Amino acid sequence: MKKYQLGEFEEVVILTIGILNNEAYSVSIKDEIESRLSRSVSMGALHTALRRLEDKGYLKSFAGEATEERAGRPKRYFEITALGKKAMVYSKATRDELWKAIPKTVLQINLGR
Amino acid sequence: MKRMEPKEAPPQFFLRFFRWYCDPKVLGYIEGDLMEVYERRLKTLGKKKADWRFILDVTMLFRPGIIRKAGSSKNLNPYSMYKSYFKIGWRNLIRNKGYSFINIGGLAMGMAVAMLIGLWIYDELNFNTYHKNYNRIARVMRTLHVNGETVSTTTLPNALGDELRTKYGNQFQQVVMAALAGDHILSASGETTLSLRGEFVESAAPEMFTLNMLQGSWSGLNDPHSILISQSAAKALFGDDNPMGKLLKIDNSDRMDVKVAGVYEDLPYNTDFHDMKFYAPFDLLFSANAWVQNVSFTNDFLNIYVAIADHTTFESASTQIKDAILNNVRENKGYVDVNPQLVLHPMKDWHLRSEWKNGVMAGGATQIVWLFGIVGAFVLLLACINFMNLSTARSEKRAREVGIRKAVGSARQQLMNQFFTESFLTVGLAFVVALVAVSTSLNWFNHLANKQIEMPWMNTYFWLASFVFILFTGLLAGSYPALYLSSFNAVKVLKGSIRVGKLASLPRKVLVVTQFTVSVTLIIGTIMVYQQIQFAKNRPVGYSRDGLLMIQMTTPDFHGKQDVLFTELKNTGAVLEMAESSSPPTAIWSENGGFDWSGKDPAYAPQFATLTVTAEYGKTIGWQFVKGRDFSENIASDSAGFVINEATAKLLGFENPVGETLRWQGGWRSKFTSFTIIGVIKDMVVKSPYAPPVPSVFFLSKYGTNWFNIRINPQTSVGEALPKIKAVFKKLIPSAPFDYKFADQEYALKFAAEERVGKLAFVFAVLAILISCLGLSGLASFVAEQRTKEIGIRKVIGASVFSLWKMLSKDFVFLMIIACLIAIPTSYYLLAAWLENYDYRAEISWWIFAVTFVLSLVITVLTVSWQALKAAMMNPVNSLRSE
Numbered sequence: 003m004k005k006y007q008l009g010e011f012e013e014v015v016i017l018t019i020g021i022l023n024n025e026a027y028s029v030s031i032k033d034e035i036e037s038r039l040s041r042s043v044s045m046g047a048l049h050t051a052l053r054r055l056e057d058k059g060y061l062k063s064f065a066g067e068a069t070e071e072r073a074g075r076p077k078r079y080f081e082i083t084a085l086g087k088k089a090m091v092y093s094k095a096t097r098d099e100l101w102k103a104i105p106k107t108v109l110q111i112n113l114g115r
Numbered sequence: 116m117k118r119m120e121p122k123e124a125p126p127q128f129f130l131r132f133f134r135w136y137c138d139p140k141v142l143g144y145i146e147g148d149l150m151e152v153y154e155r156r157l158k159t160l161g162k163k164k165a166d167w168r169f170i171l172d173v174t175m176l177f178r179p180g181i182i183r184k185a186g187s188s189k190n191l192n193p194y195s196m197y198k199s200y201f202k203i204g205w206r207n208l209i210r211n212k213g214y215s216f217i218n219i220g221g222l223a224m225g226m227a228v229a230m231l232i233g234l235w236i237y238d239e240l241n242f243n244t245y246h247k248n249y250n251r252i253a254r255v256m257r258t259l260h261v262n263g264e265t266v267s268t269t270t271l272p273n274a275l276g277d278e279l280r281t282k283y284g285n286q287f288q289q290v291v292m293a294a295l296a297g298d299h300i301l302s303a304s305g306e307t308t309l310s311l312r313g314e315f316v317e318s319a320a321p322e323m324f325t326l327n328m329l330q331g332s333w334s335g336l337n338d339p340h341s342i343l344i345s346q347s348a349a350k351a352l353f354g355d356d357n358p359m360g361k362l363l364k365i366d367n368s369d370r371m372d373v374k375v376a377g378v379y380e381d382l383p384y385n386t387d388f389h390d391m392k393f394y395a396p397f398d399l400l401f402s403a404n405a406w407v408q409n410v411s412f413t414n415d416f417l418n419i420y421v422a423i424a425d426h427t428t429f430e431s432a433s434t435q436i437k438d439a440i441l442n443n444v445r446e447n448k449g450y451v452d453v454n455p456q457l458v459l460h461p462m463k464d465w466h467l468r469s470e471w472k473n474g475v476m477a478g479g480a481t482q483i484v485w486l487f488g489i490v491g492a493f494v495l496l497l498a499c500i501n502f503m504n505l506s507t508a509r510s511e512k513r514a515r516e517v518g519i520r521k522a523v524g525s526a527r528q529q530l531m532n533q534f535f536t537e538s539f540l541t542v543g544l545a546f547v548v549a550l551v552a553v554s555t556s557l558n559w560f561n562h563l564a565n566k567q568i569e570m571p572w573m574n575t576y577f578w579l580a581s582f583v584f585i586l587f588t589g590l591l592a593g594s595y596p597a598l599y600l601s602s603f604n605a606v607k608v609l610k611g612s613i614r615v616g617k618l619a620s621l622p623r624k625v626l627v628v629t630q631f632t633v634s635v636t637l638i639i640g641t642i643m644v645y646q647q648i649q650f651a652k653n654r655p656v657g658y659s660r661d662g663l664l665m666i667q668m669t670t671p672d673f674h675g676k677q678d679v680l681f682t683e684l685k686n687t688g689a690v691l692e693m694a695e696s697s698s699p700p701t702a703i704w705s706e707n708g709g710f711d712w713s714g715k716d717p718a719y720a721p722q723f724a725t726l727t728v729t730a731e732y733g734k735t736i737g738w739q740f741v742k743g744r745d746f747s748e749n750i751a752s753d754s755a756g757f758v759i760n761e762a763t764a765k766l767l768g769f770e771n772p773v774g775e776t777l778r779w780q781g782g783w784r785s786k787f788t789s790f791t792i793i794g795v796i797k798d799m800v801v802k803s804p805y806a807p808p809v810p811s812v813f814f815l816s817k818y819g820t821n822w823f824n825i826r827i828n829p830q831t832s833v834g835e836a837l838p839k840i841k842a843v844f845k846k847l848i849p850s851a852p853f854d855y856k857f858a859d860q861e862y863a864l865k866f867a868a869e870e871r872v873g874k875l876a877f878v879f880a881v882l883a884i885l886i887s888c889l890g891l892s893g894l895a896s897f898v899a900e901q902r903t904k905e906i907g908i909r910k911v912i913g914a915s916v917f918s919l920w921k922m923l924s925k926d927f928v929f930l931m932i933i934a935c936l937i938a939i940p941t942s943y944y945l946l947a948a949w950l951e952n953y954d955y956r957a958e959i960s961w962w963i964f965a966v967t968f969v970l971s972l973v974i975t976v977l978t979v980s981w982q983a984l985k986a987a988m989m990n991p992v993n994s995l996r997s998e
Contacts, residue, residue: 028148045152046175049145053180068147071154075147 006089007058013093014039015051016060019080020090027066027077028052052080060086123162125153125169133173138183145176196529200536207537208544211509214893218505219545221889222588225498226549228882231560232491233580234553234568238385239484242466245386247325248422251288253429253459255279255419257440258474260454261708261722267471269460271419271440272412276317278439279421286432287421291320292397294407294417300669300851301344301393302364303352310669310854311348313393315400321379323422324388330359331377339398341376348392349378365395367670367850370403384567387465412443413450421459433459483872490879493633497883500626501890502545503592506538507623508897510596517600518608530601538593542585563874565867624930627894631934631971632941634887637880638967639942643959644873647805647950648866650957656862657760657799658700659737662827663858664840665699668820670851677729677823683843684825689836691828692735695820697727700736701861703801703809704821709780711787712767721766724801724811727819733758733796735826736858743773743794746815754815756793763810764795777812790814804865805953824858888978891927895979899923899986906986907994916987923983924976931975939964 008016018034019026031052032043055061066077082090124130130146137145149172156165208215243249255275258267276292296314318336321343326333328343335343342363349358358375365371373395382389401407406414423432436457444450456474467484468476520530554570561568571577668674677695684690698704703724710723730753732738733745741761746753757777764772772795778787790812798808827836841853899906906919943959950956 028144029151032152044175045145045148045172046178046181049141049148049176050178050180053141065144069151071151072147073150075143075150077147078141078144 006092008060008089008093009051011047012051012055013090015048016055016082016086016090019061019082024079024081026080031080055086056080058085058089059083060089123154123157125149126166129170129173133176136177136182138181141181145181149173196532197536200533201540203533204537204540208540213896214505214509215541217889217893218502218541219548221501221886222498222542222545223548223552224882224886225495225501226545226584227552227556228879229491229495229584230549230553230581231556232487232494234557234571235560235564235566236484236488236491237571238566238568239467239480242385243387243462245383246462248323249462251422251425252323252462253421253423253432254462254465255421255436256458256460256471258456258458258471260452261720265474267458267474269418270415271417272415273407273417274410274412274414274443275440276417276419277410278412278443279419279436283432283436283439286424286427286435288424289319289323289422291317291323291420292417293317293320293420294397294400296391296418298667298669298854299393299395300366301348301352302367302850304362307352308850308852309348309351310852311351311392312390313395314391315395315397317397320394320420321377323420326382326394327380329378329380330357331375333377335376336394336396338374338376339396339402340373341396342373343377343379343394344375345379345381345392347381349375365399367672368403371395371399373399412440413447423459429459429461433457486872487875490637490876493637494879494883494886497630497633497886497890499588499591500630501886501893502541502588503595504623504626504890505893505897506541506592507595508894510534510600513596514600514603514608517603518605521603521605522609527601531597534597534601535589535593538597539585539589542589542592546581546585563871563878565871623894627891627927627930628934628937630887630890631931631975632938634880634883635935635938635967635971636942636945637876637883638970639938639963640946641873641876641880642963642967643942643946643949643957644869644876646963647953647957648869648873651804651869651953651955652866654800654804654955655797657739657797660700660857660859660862662829662833662836663700663736664823664825664827665701665856665858665861666823666825666844667699667854667856668823669854670848672848672850673823676847680823680843680847683847684840687836687839687843689828689831689839690825692731692826694731694733694735694824695729695817696732696822696824697819698724698801699822699856699861700799700824700858701801701865703811706809707779711778711780712776714768721810723763724809726811726813727816728813729817729820730815732813732824735824737826739797741795741797742771743792745794746813752791753793755788755790756814757790758794758796758813759792760796760808760811761798762808763812766810800862800865805869805955807954884974888974891975891978892982895923895927895982896985898926899982903986903989903994906989907991910987910991911995916984919987920980920983923986924979927975927979928972931971935968935971939968 014035015031018031018038021038022030022034028045028048032045032048035041035043052061052063056063060083061080062083063078063080066079068074068076130149133146133149134142149169152172153165153169156168160168208219246252254269255271256267256269257271258265273292273294276290279287279290293314293316297312298310299313300308301311301313302308316336318334321328321333321336326343328335329346331343335341342365344352344358344363352358352363353361358378361375363373363375365373382391407416421432423429436459439457440455441451444455458474460476464476467481469480470476517530520533521527557568557570560566681693684693703726705725706722707725708720708722710721728746730746730748738745738758741764743758746756746758759767759772759777767775767777769775772792775792777790777792779790780787799811800808801811802809825840827833827840837855840855844851844853902923906914909919943964946959950959
């Protein structure tokens, strides 16, 4: 059993929320991912991911201000919880371990080409 | 906040679709996101692309994490909302006390009338259902062809019972012969003597009629010297003693000593046998009376009741037995000629279809049931119309309320609920008031309608019907405000740019016309019913009813004491004259054919009422002679003389009937006897006062008389005379109870049915008018209120009170006139059809319509004027200041 479950897209989202730090709401997250990773993010995928992360307890949200361009609808800001941070660290640690385990030659050969 | 330009909006359909499916918890945020992104794309990519992306986004959002869970948004507790509906509804009722009163009162009145009529109809339809074999019991009837007419009778020969049992036994479960239903004297060991109605029946009768035995059993009549008595009779005869085994004597006859073998619960009032206080064995009658023992197919005196077998129907049993008498009298030509046919009259038709015409059932109480059913429905309709009129009229005032409610966020469904709640609240309150009114007035109604109805508190159908009615009225009356007003656009209503009234008042006018048409028809109908009764009451009776006492000779003890009685009675000074007769002056107990006279058409065989009297009869009851003279004891030939009435004289066709001869071959006479007509009297109203006079012949005989007729001395009051007469009777005939009837009271009974209809029609008409007036007054005041400002301005400019009153009343008077124009021909048609039922009937005269027209006009003007004048007299300062 994995200790923390974090899918690939979910990891991207939670990392972006970390980058945005207090400025993370769905549209800014979408913009950030799109600009940094040059991939398009659908609203549906993003919101589903956000809900799942919130359900898992990695994120918490609070209502923000309503603005004119949002037709009076409030923003919903996201913040990483302690559990979320642990999951991120765990995820990074497992990757790092995997990286370390790769024989140097494999990468060198590839680089040599 | 900047208003959004229409071209900037995303595709509304998809936005709505999104709102519909999205989980309400995240709806606001995501919608905000969508809008933000859309705005941005609109600037960078243009509307078309932005729209497409928007559609794509919405479609991509349609996935499990976003779609709301089924039913998740309906978990609100609606209780507080219902509470609010009721609170607001109640406040509305309280605030408009006048309208609420009219509304609830009018509807309650209509409901109460409908309920009373409903109960009455229910009672009528359940007549005789007390008997558990109700669906299988029938009465055997015989139809005879006489003078080209088919008459039906329940009187049957005594040989028929056994004939049915032996030859047609497979058709019947039980066959019961019953005889001499009538008043009989029961005396308990010489102490208590009572005259009670009872019948001699065969022993299977208690089982067939499923009498509810409180003591003893159904088999109690197996012993010929036994009797079953009702609970009330037991109480009257024996008080609190146990009646079982007690000895009784019937009609003071030594051969009719009986022992009480059972006590049954009194039959309820809505059964045909409700007044049967005892059942005695047929065998007792058989053994005690010689004339009963002559068993033949020509000895007619009894009734036969049958319970048909399970496998057969009334129709097939009727077909089987139809010739049961004819087959046994074929050698007698006279009997074959009248072609006696038997037919079963099922118990379920005894009450509702009691009249027979030409050998088939021809209505009876059904017509009255229909009549009152329709009247009840109409009164209820009037009340409902009122209710709807007033609620719709009132609701227009609430258009602004609807606007405000909508502005602060009321959903349409909630407004509908609000209006429906109010309508149901009113109907519910009216129902409660109606229940109270009905339960308090039921006694009075029972008295009026000659019924013994009780409140059906435990009857499921009653509550079901009430529930359906409340639902129906509530929905109907509430539907206009609920469906129409709730659709108003809040902005338009608040700006005041919606004008309700012009179109909405048309259906209201139609309803007012309907209402008045019904009321006017009822008024005309009531006047006509009274007119007809009055007409019949004013009919010359042909004798004098005042102070005429009638005593039936119920026991043999009466006979042979006439002379002593007469002398003794005259000695008291309270009695003027006394005579005997076979029938009381208010009825005909015997009719006979077999008359012949010179110049008679041989094929013609008329029936005359044949009335045996003593010589003083004419003097006693006050005959009015047209020609000839009265009987005289001193003229011996009068024993072969006839006194005839005008109807007979007309039928005979003699120019001067006095002195002519009538030959009569009566039932028991084998050959013709000649009678000379000595006098012609004015027709007496003997049967129905609406029927043509019955051709009658009177002749002298000391035998076969059943009644004493006593003329009380007009110088003594009835109160003084009665005790004196009673004393004489007690002295001379101590064994018989002193039971007497007054001719005028008996005569008045002939009007009972019509008077009952008249009284009920009067009550309903008054209620209908009252309900209509209530509604009219409510509408008038509403109209006046709506035009308060207009009236104020008119007054300021200089309109007079009179012109304002005319303006406000005009519309209603116009509606009234239309209603009269519809009602008058309708009621004329209906009444003409009703009067067809009576041979002796009043004319429908034009003044009835004129009076009704004027009366309704006056009522309308008075009702409307009250409100109109109130509005017209108001100080314009007040009406113009108010907002």
